[in-house]
Amino acid sequence: MEQSRTDSSLNGSVLVLNRFYMAVHVVSVRRALVILYRELAEVIHVEDGHYSNYDFESWLEISEFTLADEVEQKLNHEWIRSVNFAVLVPRVIRLNSYDKIPKLTLRFNRRNLFARDNHTCQYCGMQLALRHLSFDHVIPRSQGGKTTWENVVCCCLQCNGKKGDRAPEEAGMQLMQKPKRPRQSPVLTVKLDNPKYEVWRTFLKGSSLALDA
Numbered sequence: 001m002e003q004s005r006t007d008s009s010l011n012g013s014v015l016v017l018n019r020f021y022m023a024v025h026v027v028s029v030r031r032a033l034v035i036l037y038r039e040l041a042e043v044i045h046v047e048d049g050h051y052s053n054y055d056f057e058s059w060l061e062i063s064e065f066t067l068a069d070e071v072e073q074k075l076n077h078e079w080i081r082s083v084n085f086a087v088l089v090p091r092v093i094r095l096n097s098y099d100k101i102p103k104l105t106l107r108f109n110r111r112n113l114f115a116r117d118n119h120t121c122q123y124c125g126m127q128l129a130l131r132h133l134s135f136d137h138v139i140p141r142s143q144g145g146k147t148t149w150e151n152v153v154c155c156c157l158q159c160n161g162k163k164g165d166r167a168p169e170e171a172g173m174q175l176m177q178k179p180k181r182p183r184q185s186p187v188l189t190v191k192l193d194n195p196k197y198e199v200w201r202t203f204l205k206g207s208s209l210a211l212d213a
Contacts, residue, residue, distance in 0.1 A: 009078045009089050013191060015200045017044065017094040023203045024095075024102055026188070032093050033080065044092040046199045053094070063088040078196070091199050106185065108149060110135065115186035117154035122176045123168070124159050134160045138179065139167055149181035 014032035016025040021044075027035075035041045036056040043054040045062070054062060066077065067086055078089040106112070113135055120127045122136075136155035139145030142165055153175065155163070163171045182189075191197045192204075 009080055012078065012089060013197070014090055015092045015197075015203060016041070017092065017203060018101065019095060019097060019099045021094060021203065022101060023200075024098070024100075026191075029080070029089050032090060033087070035095075036090070036093060039096070041093040041095045043090040044094050045090070046092070046202065059090065060085060060087055091197065092203065106182065108147075108152075112182070112186045113149075113152060114154050115190050116149075116182050117179075120154060120176075121156035121159050122153040122179070123155060123163070123173050125176055126156055128156055132156055136160055136163060138175065140165045143167065150179055153179050 010028065010030040010033075012029045013026050014029055015023055016027055016032070018024045032041075036043065036059065039055065043056075043059045045052045045054060063079075063086060066088060067079075080087050080089060114130070114133060118127065119130070119133060121133070134155050134157055135152050136159070137145045137147065138151050138153060141147070145151050159173070163173055168175060188204075192200060
């Protein structure tokens, strides 16, 4: 059970800032810890509106102190545990020497599309697991429909088969809502709804990262 929790935590997400505290990327916890261990970044810990900066060794000490504090133990912390130590999962790290701002664009892919539609079939309204979902061209490509945000929706396998190569009205089906291009990354939007990523909001205001996470 403990190993399962550790594996889950390692696959979580960490916001990466450049040297000027501007959000530039999102990486896995696993990748973030490697960057910290190589002394390429530091942890940015936000508590009561105050920022604290920790290198890897200092973060291990903070983790040890937190683990020994009974009050802190009752809080909803996530941990990476090994035989020799336990470390708190960081939520934000800052690169020590990177000062660039990557040019980011909103990627049109299945991950973002399903997140935009909340993994819900846009015809029958069923929210399903990925293995039961596909995507559908509202106006079929055979009728000139394009593969764009405005013409592709999340669709369950059953509705996909029922609609076939027809427009919704031809198949006697109706969309729940008109598809449109998201204003920011749907995946990032979903993450920000999770309380454990709330601290990201401080660094994402006005950030172009909101278009590509």
